[in-house]
Amino acid sequence: MKIYESLRETIASLKPEDVTEERKQTLQPLVAYIQEKVTAKEEIRINFICTHNSRRSHLSQVWAQTMAAHFEIANVFCYSGGTEATALFPVVAETLKETGFQIQTLSNENNPVYSIKYSDNEHPIIGFSKKLDDAFNPTSGFAAIMTCSQADGGCPFIAGAEKRIPITFDDPKAFDGTPQQAEKYMERSMQIATELCYVFSQINL
Numbered sequence: 001m002k003i004y005e006s007l008r009e010t011i012a013s014l015k016p017e018d019v020t021e022e023r024k025q026t027l028q029p030l031v032a033y034i035q036e037k038v039t040a041k042e043e044i045r046i047n048f049i050c051t052h053n054s055r056r057s058h059l060s061q062v063w064a065q066t067m068a069a070h071f072e073i074a075n076v077f078c079y080s081g082g083t084e085a086t087a088l089f090p091v092v093a094e095t096l097k098e099t100g101f102q103i104q105t106l107s108n109e110n111n112p113v114y115s116i117k118y119s120d121n122e123h124p125i126i127g128f129s130k131k132l133d134d135a136f137n138p139t140s141g142f143a144a145i146m147t148c149s150q151a152d153g154g155c156p157f158i159a160g161a162e163k164r165i166p167i168t169f170d171d172p173k174a175f176d177g178t179p180q181q182a183e184k185y186m187e188r189s190m191q192i193a194t195e196l197c198y199v200f201s202q203i204n205l
Helices: 006-012 021-039 056-070 090-098 151-156 181-201
Strands: 044-050 076-082 102-107 113-117 125-127 141-147 159-165
Touching: 006 056, 006 181, 021 141, 021 159, 021 181, 044 056, 044 151, 056 076, 056 090, 056 125, 056 181, 090 102, 090 113, 090 181, 159 181
Parallel strands: 044 076, 044 141, 141 159
Antiparallel strands: 102 113, 113 125
């Protein structure tokens, strides 16, 4: 698996050993879910869910798929969805580009569609905003990861999910239009990358 060099450098700069004990406890159910599937030699489907499917759920989907590839864990399929569809916020795409992803805009409507690649020869991650039960997403046999407390509270039941795991992140949207916007989006992306690096590093093949 040849991940882009610039992206490999970003991953090498992460410090998963600095993840706090409290966050490790939050992440542990996801580690256990993935390990159970790997041990049983089953496909692993993970759907990251947030209210608008515009920021945190996409960052989580992209980094999880990338970390699975980085740690050579096969048959991992990552998705994202929202309680409503809006649009993938452009700063998310810019932030991912800065860390080494190759991004192409496939369609530029109100809800743009992006091709997000971490490797020349792997299928791109298709990024666009969609409801969690969109036909693009799995209907059963997946873990639902609630990346924002609003979606976690507002979505008491996720149809088809065999596991529901709250792993919430602060919303960088709070800094939209401010001088700290780029910095805060990068900070959140790196937090998500670090924590998912920790998760996948715990898996025994």
